[in-house]
Amino acid sequence: MAHLFLRTGPFTVHVETSCEEVIDGVTLLYDPACVLRRPAFCDYHVQIWQPPLRRHFRPQAVFLFDGHAPFLPGPRRHASPMLEWGMNWVIATTAHQFLIVHAAVVERNGLALVLPAPPGSGKSTLCAGLVFRGWRLLSDELALLAPGTGQIIPLVRPISLKNESIDVIRRFAPGATIGPATMGSTKGTIALVKPPSASIAAIDEPATPRWIAFPRFQSGAALELTPRSKARTFVELGESAMNYNILGETGFNVMSDLIERCDIGDFVYSNLDEAVSFFTRIADEAIPFAEAGS
């Protein structure tokens, strides 16, 4: 039985596992600075377990939080991504000190770009593209907004890529460390990417939200950024926030503040290089979305 203590931004997670896939995954994808000795207090205690009856015949793994399984067991080859999904679930259902929005977040010059989107939209691909061209990763999946300051708190963990985007990133960033591609989950083929070390080094530095772009990858489409209404964004982000209802009035205030201070647009792209230089130019030359166009 192995005990791993992971530092993932504001949370320390104790992972207990007998699955080699998980140990190998952590060794490959987590920076040594994020793998701790046993701390006095861990925010979460999770386990990835092998149901004993299925050790040889179609082996399985199951994720447990405080000894309870929130999901059904999955194939053991998914044990490593299962740890990431499980941690997302645990954080989203308990960390109500933050407003948690389902979005990737990257930062440049202290300002954060929020990429909210449903799965399959190319959010993680764009996020990975940006962080391998000088942007800093804050989170690939959950944007943690701190009430009070309205800042986004980094939750730096491996980026989860699906299907074709795995090869896209392999070509785009040949130096990136990418875990084994595991096939055949309901989400398709999955591979996890190790965050760049610069993002790890700044894991304690929050960023101020400045832009919200709803990305959509569309094969063959010309790059286009269309400004969108703040009211419509409010409704959509409210729906994609995990705990907007739980935070009540605080949630409303944090969300209004976020939307108030951001430039917002719908972003369509087909070429990752183009998309990355487009946002880098916006950030470096402080171009408003309305003038960025395409």
Place this chain on the structure above:
Amino acid sequence: MSLPLLLREPGRITRLTLEEWDDVIPQARSSGILSRLATLAQADKDYWELPEPPRRHMEADQLLAAKHRRDVLYELDRIYEVVGGVLGTIVLLKGAAYLAADLPASEGRTFNDIDILVPEDRLGAVESLLQLAGWRTGEIHPYDDTFYRRWMHQIPPLTHGGRRTTIDVHHSLVPRTARVGAVTAAHLMGRIRRLPDRPGFAVLAPEDMVLHSATHLFNEGEFGRGLRDLTDLDLLLSHFGNAGFWGFWPRLVHRAEGVGLTRPLFYALRYCARLLGTAVPIEVEESVSRFRPPWPILRAMDFAFARALAPDHKSCRDGWTEPALFALYVRSHYLRMPLHLLVPHLVRKATRREAYHSAEASA
């Protein structure tokens, strides 16, 4: 550090070390009493000196409890719109009752279901009205549906299609077939307490409320929230036993005898006092001691409940936890109905499960 000890002596909470918090937070979370622990801790002037990480977890859970509170209060108004007319007064049970009556037992309690008590002759009308307003019986096997309606103390749970909130409509506190106790709505309605601050709503009389909570915990076989339910009882007993409810204790004992729920009352007082240090007057303790089971059974019960009422967390389990929980589960079925109904029921359930598994395997 044991969680019941902290509940009994809340002064210890602010003196916990980080290493102790590392056990206490998961235990409290999986027992469903993290926000209740927060309420206790915040009563201490040293609360702000607590280390930040455990404080964050407790406060986050309090936000969740506050959300449940808002949701339940909102839902009560919706329910009143639908069935207020046919019922006149809606009698709330369990968590919703504690909340609507603003009892200490509602502090930091997280729950989703709303339980109401309806006279049997209004069951049909209430169910139809709720269904028309969007509450539906989920997917339920026809056998289970019949089973609920014929033998149980409630109709199948109704869930609202849009808001996903669930109402349990009860017509009695114990199953129709229960070996002990006879507490139908008819026995309770004459004694309900209307809530001046919430017109249209009422709760059970204090002694009935305690007996319901005790019966629910000690005669049913689910202990995932056992410790939470025991703290409910502790808070109810302390509140009614102290604050201006003159004659509460003798009425409680008398009522338990009247409706045949003396054994659950005995267990409630015993384990509240033992585990949570609830103050039970000595003459009440003596008076309920005649309700205790023969000593071999009592020893077995002490053994089993010590495990069932511990925090639902691996650090609080031993090799006997599973057998004890299983024995209590079997006992709950035994209490629920006579053997000539129970045996066919369990056989039916067991064979159906097999059918379900084989369907899954072939799918």
